[in-house]
Amino acid sequence: MARSAYCPEVGPGPVGRALGAAIVADVQRGRLTAGERLPGSRTLATRLSIARGTVTSVLETLVAEGWLERRASQGTFVCGSLPIGPLPAAEHGGGLGFALHPGPESRRLHTPRDVRFALVGGKPDLRLLPLADLARAYGRVLRGRGRRLVDYGPPGGTDRLKRSLANWLADTRGIRPVVGGILVTRGSQQALYLCARAVLRPGDRVAVEALGYPPAWEAMRSMGAELVPIAVDDDGMAVESIPDDVRAVYLTPHHQYPTGASLSAERRLRLLTWAAKNRVAIFEDDYDHEYHYDGPPRLPLAAHDKAGVVVSLGTLSKAFAPGLRLGWVVASPEFIALLVRWRTVMDRQGDQVVEHAVAELLDDGTLARHLRRTLQTYRERRDVLMALVAAKLPGLTVLPRPGGLALWCAAEGTDVDAWAERCLAAGVYFETASSYTLDRSAQPFVRLGFAGHTPAELTEAVGILADCYEALPTNRNNV
């Protein structure tokens, strides 16, 4: 048998891995052909100036993987059955042979980094979190039953947290979930997605608030639903305009997102009566129930629903911390059971350690104390920001709202998007109405979040807002 002159070109990196890759590459591009004999390990080692043991081990691996084969007392050969030849390269730049679904619309998901002041409406001040309490609860939970909790667990959430949540919801919202009527999710976004999955078919129509909450819209759209925009005003969603042919209504009645308006009692009753008659699902997103400054929070629609049409969604993203990803759905046990089945094919279950730790904070009053403290703090910050806007930004009118974590301000005649851009360049971020319209069209409104900053920070931020406002071209009637 002719002596093989083959010598692989070994690239950089750990020599064993590089030698294996070089031999495989030579097989793939036809430099080594099917059935060809390789030099012996001693020869290869000498040619490459590497240890023979390394060569032997690489050859063994390639035999095990099916690239090479050993023939008794003959040596090592390229496997005879390999379909040799270069792997086909893609003709037009690569990729799949079919078009991917374009996926959800991509609006800005995160506040831009490196801004000095992010006046976002949706985030609490995480500097105020009782992190030491959370750490203690984690520690207790992990030491106590950690091994069990890092195992697979119930996809609908731990009984421990479901019990605590049920008590808390009864105390704070007048909602009394029946056994099996509560699902713990990773934030309300997962809850929205699961609800949309369970209820909507392609072509179904869903009434949504416009202005509204795009991440919820995208969950509905991802099921092929058609969104039916319903106007909002100072009394919340104009529910009297909802057509009868929708399958579901998604709304934020407590503090309408993003305007902060509370759904009036008349509209609440009208909506519940209409939904009960038409058997339409109401997705009630009760995302910031706690932060209500003018009197006690209003009870959610779910607390008044006698027809079983309201699906109540909640979250600890504002009340505690968004990154814990804790939300829930309260609905009939049959509906929850369906959501649980969908959840098992999605991410199977939540984080049981987090669920137990947060249940401890709910039960021992830590969360309630945190909420009392932050309610007071945010009320003060709201008042400070309102006063600052009145004093420094005469072009803005703050619309009076009973709660939430942001001011909703009219800025008639102002190109608010141009203003926001200037402010961002100067280190202050806030959102304008175009972030909340279905077609991204501009409207002369801005949302100024106050929860995340101290009065001193707010003062500095508003100074920047005012400077940028002054610098806008005088003809601002381009909205």
Ligand SMILES: Cc1ncc(COP(=O)(O)O)c(C=O)c1O
């Ligand atoms: C209207 C609305 N719903 C829900 C949420 C909370 O979402 P998650 O629980 O997924 O963090 C937010 C947060 O910004 C919101 O603004």
